[in-house]
Amino acid sequence: MEFAWNTQKNKMSDVKGKEMEQDRKGRISNPDIDDTRTNMNYDLVENNKNLYQRVKARVDEVRSVSRIQKNSVVDFSNIITVPKEQYEKWGLEKSKDYLKEVYNYFCDEFGKENVVSAKVHLDETTPHMHLHFVPVNQENGKLQARALMTPARINKIHTECPKYLQEKGFEVERGKGKTEKSLDIHRFKAEKIKEDINILENKLKALESDLKAFERVESSFDKIDSIKAKKSPLGAKISVKEDDYKLLIDLSKKSLVLSSKVSALQGKVSNLENQLYEKTLKLDERMELHKLRNENVNLKSSIVKQNKYIAILEDKLIDNGLAVRKPKNEIKVQKNKSKTYDLER
Known part of the structure; x- marks a missing residue:
């Protein structure tokens, strides 16, 4: 699988919103969340403070040597995802181990003291982790987001983190998609839904192709009409040619096999069509959220x-x-x- 990682920079005024989202506070509009499983979510960073307090505490520790303004970037929020198909292959425990190793990599890369939160969510369709780190330069102890998270550094992580994970026994490779420094969470999840839709559509096409193949086999049953049977004069017996008898036996066997396979395939097609419909609805909701968020940002800028x-x-x-x-x-x-x-x- 490809290494699925997204990062976004945040000012202090943005952190509270991130906290509300990952801790499931306030109104929950995400249709993917199953609130009966929210209690399964956990944080790899043991700390009694909330996310805002953790970020503020770390920023305050370096304030004396840093030039910090209202618009300073004080946090990078990262989402690391286990794709659905990989999750089905690995299972829950290996997926959790994978996210733990990603956390360990980020601790090594940016300093464990700067990784203030690593919340693993198990209440959505696939396991993923919201990891936050404060961009403190380990060389001088200053808050320096621009110097720390350069395009070169981001590309380095895309390359080296998969190598690190491979050494830990996980089948993961560098993502082939475009590297983006900042990606809106709703757009990110919308793109993941698009990927799921493409997978479902391909599966649906494959099943429809199988159904057509069975339909071609079923057409051979038309040969039954050409079989001529004769009534025996010695009793209530029917006689047919030997070749016709063999054809009847062969078609009878095929009929039993085809009946069960076609029924199973039709069930799969129906299930995939339902999944496709649900994913399409979710995609529409995600895109609307992204549109509203952009409109809100533009309105604030205008004000x-x-x-x-x-x-x-x-x-x-x-x-x-x-x-x-x-x-x-x-x-x-x-x-x-x-x-x-x-x-x-």
Whole structure:
């Protein structure tokens, strides 16, 4: 299988949302989550604090030697997945061992003290791990995300982590897809669903091909109509030619085999069609979530730009003596010395 790893950089304001998602807090909109299995989820990092507190605590430890601002990247959230087909082959315990070794690799790569969380989820369709590390440069002890997670470093992990896992006995190779530094979680899961849909469609095509092959065999039953039987004058017996008798026996045997196989294949086709329908619905939901998230980001950006424009306008009014700054960010605008207008930010 290919090494399935996705990484995303986060500011401090992003971490709480990641915590809510991985700890199943608040409203759960993911249709893949089975809440009866959520109690099976576990964290490889033993710590009584929540994710936000862990990240903040580690950042505070290096604050004295680091230049930290509001927009500083303080966390990299990583998703490592065991593909469904591999999970079915490995089983639960080997899949858990695999994720544990990935955790060990990241501890070696970035420092165990910087890997603040490694939450394994077993309540979705396939096991996966949400691993978080604070980008502290081990050479100087400073928070340095840009220097730490370069494209070269990301490519190195894509290459070396599979080699490390191979040494531990896991059949894994470097992913052949495009390397992305940051990928939205909803888009990431949507792409995984697309992969599942492609697999299901290929299986469905194979089964439909098998059904057509059986239909061709069934066409040979038309030969029965050409068999001529004669009634014996010595009793209620029917006589047929020896070749026709052998054909009847052969078709009788084929009929029993075909009947059971066709029934089983039709059941598989029906099951795959249902799975395909469910996956398509989930894909639509994922794509809608991704669309709404992008719209929300664009809206926030627009609001920030508008606020900046209003602030510039207010400053110009004050500079030209047309307004006086009042408490609570209120601006009093004077017009023709007879009327006043209050503007609020």
